[in-house]
Amino acid sequence: MHASAHLSPMMSNALVILGAAGIVIPLFARFRITPIIGFILVGLLVGPYGLGRMVADYPWLTHITISEPEGLEPFAEFGIILLLFTIGLELSFKRLWQLRKLVFGLGALEIMVIGALITAILYYTGQYWTGALALGLALAFSSTALVLPISGTTSAVGRAALSMLLFEDIMIVPVIFLLGALAPYADADGMAGLLSTLWQGLFVVLIMMVGGRLVLPRLFAQAARTKSPEIFLAASLLVVIGASLATTAVGLSPIVGALIAGLLIAETEYHSEVEGMMEPFKGLALGVFLLTVGMGIDFSMVWDNLGTIALAVVGVLLLKAVVTGVLLRFMGARRSTSVETGILMASPSETTLIVLTAATSAALVSREVGQFWQTVTAIGLTITPLLALLGKNLAGRMDPAPTLEEVDENPRAPHVVVIGLGRVGRLVAQMLARHEKAYIAIDSNADLVEDARRDGYVAIYGNAMRADVLNKMGIASAPAVILTMDEHVLAQQLVRKLRQQYPDLPIIARARDSVHAAELYRSGATTAVPETLESSLQLSEAALVDLGVPMGPVIASIHEKRDEMREKIQRGADLAEKPKLRTSTAEVAS
DSSP states (O other), X not given: OOGGGXXXXXXXXXXXXXXXXXXXXXXXXXXXOOHHHHHHHHHHHHSTTTGGGGTTTOGGGGGGOOSOGGGGHHHHHHHHHHHHHHHHHHOOHHHHHHTHHIIIIIIHHHHHHHHHHHHHHHHHTTOOHHHHHHHHHHXXXXXXXXXXXXXXXXXXXXXXXXXXXXXXXXXXXXXXXHHHHHGGGTTSOOHHHHXXXXXXXXXXXXXXXXXXXXXXXXXXHHHHHTTOHHHHHHHHHHHHHHHHHHHHHTTSOHHHHHHHHHHHHHTSTTHHHHHHHHHHHHHHHHHHHHHHHHHTOOHHHHHHTHHHHHHHHHHHHHHHHHHHHHHHHHTTOOHHHHHHHHHHTOSOOHHHHHHHHHHHHTTSSOHHHHHHHHHHHHHHHHTHHHHHHHHHHHHHTTSOOOOHXXXXXXXXXXXXXXXXOSHHHHHHHHHHHHTTOOEEEEESOHHHHHHHHHTTOOEEEOOTTOHHHHHHTTGGGOSOEEEOOOOHHHHHHHHHHHHHHOTTOOEEEEESSHHHHHHHHHHTOXXXXXXXXXXXXXXXXXXXHHTTOOHHHHHHHHHHHHHHHHHHHHTTOOSSOOGGGOOOHHHHHO
């Protein structure tokens, strides 16, 4: 008998999990598919409703499938605990204060209105009030893990999304607390027992808050003095598990304890070290949880309830998009920002899965109902990137773009054209204005243009790749064009196009490094400025001055070195000096 026939279920499950984490997920990442979606799809494939169905006919599939997801539940629960712990570590009172109006205004309205509407709809369709409340709160959450990487945090859409997601992160505490308090009384009112659980839970949380501030700094200081990563990790896990057990003992969810532990450690100087220690474990444990979600999707159930599931997905997405968009308009956001943010925030969240799991474990909803809404949530998570694309396209058609005439009464007057309104473009525009050089900036991101105009920049919305837009900007008479965007390929294409149409136009372009700069020179740039070179020169200048070298010779040598490097780049040479591998001038020129 082959040795593989004796492979235990635990080893087989470990093989699948590590295979997903080490092989499949990087493959998804290569195609820019988030690991959250990747883990769900892998779970769906290898679970009992996927390839697991075929184990009886093909026994070898045992080693690449998981036929008993129940065995993963303890690991999945631990993954949820670690996720909530790291959310607590990431929450910052400084960030909350900076966005306090949006967070506690827009964020609070968003989750309360959406939660109340979904709760009411489910209640009137026959769901018991405790279950309807749990589902309403769960489905009101949006995905931090998917939304923020798509929107960023600097644009109008990103700031609005960040404020709502921050409030949702805060709301995890009372939501999980509420579910834990309702758990023993899911099928009855039982107000006496509910109040008992509440006061006991509050008492334990108060002890943790007071005791944690006194004990945790000393505990981690002792662990840090050992200079042993193992001791530090052990101390971190001790705090997480101890806090989780404390809240479990009084009838609350262990997630409450984990999140409070994270909040307490976030107030110490050791939070960065703890967060770094826990990150690999959190990612893998969360992956196990998402695998179990994918495994819980029954193809036959989806097919039998296709109409109901489709209606639920569309209903949740539509309700959340409309409510979020209306609230943003009410708060004064532009129409395009409201539409794009509303659609982006429409799908449920990985937090929804956590709350659904907690609600099912607490018997607030039946396992069948929980599985149904888990399926709806998994589908919503999977299509979030498509929703983002839809929102961006719709937003682009909403608000009329600022016209050139709105910002410049004499658009044909000679002025420098700055392409790109990010941090580099803004700084370039500031320096041009300081030296009284007329300029006009252009960007294809309407939010950046709006923010820049509000801050006093001369800016218009438009696509610089279009010849008609460039002509309207008076580029034929421009003293120079400055490209500040960081898109590698787009910059090359634009430089090549400008050089073909305007042979004598000075083109100054931002480059990532010397290789990119050489490509820009070949495309026709007059000057290409590699960021890596400039940062090195600035660092050298600061070091030499601090070492006592007079400023005059330092500046002269910096200029000399810059010219030398620029000449090398223009010849296509490698920026890095390699004394032992010197080549002839002919070789460098080639």
